[in-house]
Amino acid sequence: MALPQAKLDTTEARLARLDMPEGASWANSARQDALSRLRTMGLPGPRDEYWRFTRPDALNAPSAPGAAVFDPNETPLFNDIDRLRIVFRDGVFDAEASDDLSLENLEIERLSDAMNKDIHWAKDLYGVLETRGQDPVVRPFAAMNTAFASDGIAVRATGKVSKPVSLVYLHEKTDSDAILHFVIRLEEGADLTVLENGPAAARFNKCMEVEVADGAAFHHVRAQGRDHERLAVTHLFARLGEESTFKSFTLTANGRLTRNEAVIEVTGDNAIAHIAGAAVGDGDFHHDDTVFVTHDAINCESRQVFKKVLRNGAVGTFQGKILVKAGAQKTDGYQISQALLLDEDAQFLAKPELEIYADDVACSHGSTSGAIDEGALFYLRSRGVPSAEAQDLLTLAFLAEAIEEIEDEAIADDILSRLEGWLQRHRSA
Amino acid sequence: MLKINNLHVKLEEEDKQILKGVDLEVPAGKVHAIMGPNGSGKSTLSYVLSGKDGYEVTEGSATLEGEEVLDLDPEERAAAGLFLAFQYPVEIPGVGNMTFLRTALNAQRKARGEEELSAADFLKLIREKAKSLKIDADMLKRPVNVGFSGGEKKRNEILQMAMLEPKMCILDETDSGLDVDAMKLVADGVNALRAEGRSFLVITHYQRLLDHIKPDVVHIMADGRIVKTGGPELALEVENNGYHDILAEVA
């Protein structure tokens, strides 16, 4: 099917500004395949149902709209957490600033090194989960990422990894346009935590493919944002084996445009998949969570918990789906998306979906948006808690269900204090 | 302690006058009770005194130890020593009871220029107070009032009062919904707080609470006014004969 002319033009204009890195033959063909997928689907347009709530224009633009670098003047996130730091500066790996890439039960390589090897485990993962995730809905920026990613990391965990792998994304150039790709493989019984933080670039396209083998546990905590004007489109693809655990949490504070897609396939029995997000936005802020969880195994549990605090024209959107395939009996699926609108200018748009082809399942979903509870606010104030503090307390209470998805207490505390700081800086006058 | 003068209050949103000239004075160290038919304005009075939105004071004043309170924010009134035990305590999902109380206590101390209480001292204090009200550790950990039974909510109000040690305590139907034993616990909690520099205004429908908390003075409120004031015997009269005779007498 031929693409409409406008879509074709947009796509080709964007492609004209991209260079495809060279690598081993498997890598070249993975990239070429992705390019032809992208050419077939085209970049998203205003008529695409999947982009109904979010305008892709700034993401489609041939070059990155500039984004000023913001110095929040606070201690870096995860500062006190013992971790293996891997630093990217405007989308380029910085070996100097990074820790030594060696740790027990872990293999880490720069993506370009992995993709230059004729034989490498990444061959079975790079672009593979992304391709699977293109059906039944297309995700053009993910295909673009596979085709053109200029840097990234390949991580393989073979057992319990003693400390988190921490991806730190520094943003220094006002016009940086970064495309990073990560392939992460957890072998049977492995246990790995990945942290991500930082604004990364003026415009950031990130794709992460995570294979969680039988009995393995993957924990992921990321904090996007800080820079008010940055744009980001990210994809997280995961495939879960038997009795595996996958837990991902994202904090987004600020950023003009963020689209986070998560595509999770539960393919092994008795697996657990949790994906959560807390987003806080003030002003020119558009935050889109698009989540697709597919159950294709027996007795699995999935949770989607997304909370947004919006004010002053900020927009939050959520598209979340639970697909339960025939035979995926005893599925326990839960999905909640909620927005706290701190004033009348803020907006929340949600499209929760359930599609179920098995008969013995328990799935529930809900979506709400509302203002702060005046009764609770007065109750707190009548006990002496000043209005602004009371609002913060209620806001954090609203976000609690999402933050509780972070298992590690020290990491959760860090995220919480980041949120408290944000709320204090963004109190209503 | 608390002096209310000719207080007129209407609803902000509607043209409806609820308090029509309330005069009332509670001296330091005294316990006053307010009784009155449903809808006479008792809760409204307590809300207006503690600063709830939605009401407009059209006339009159209310002072706490000589200071006008009606111009203050609710949190400032609390820091000044005013406390309302709510007729319907509010549930706050996601905020732990302990966190709530520590935040409140420290905010009040800060507002008064006092040192904040350390976590250890706070714990010691709350354990001790909770024990005497038979509030267990689990209730302290749970979100504020969420899933609490009616009686547990009321005991939780008294716990807050005991922790915050206000000067002027207003209790709005704290006895309703309590079983006999819980009523005794609550009354003991109140009596334990009775002191020279602390006053109580107890809103109730029943003599029973007043058997335990002996009031110095009883006021009858009807249609937005205090229509009669007397000694504890007034409560007995209400208990025995209802409001009919009293209202007929003042009409």
Ligand SMILES: Nc1ncnc2c1ncn2[C@@H]1O[C@H](COP(=O)(O)OP(=O)(O)OP(=O)(O)O)[C@@H](O)[C@H]1O
């Ligand atoms: N926000 C409001 N909107 C509409 N009417 C109100 C509001 N607040 C109070 N009222 C009305 O004002 C009157 C007094 O109410 P209030 O709750 O103060 O009575 P009360 O004496 O406490 O009654 P009860 O003994 O039943 O608790 C009632 O008629 C009530 O319906």
Ligand SMILES: [Mg+2]
């Ligand atoms: Mg009442």
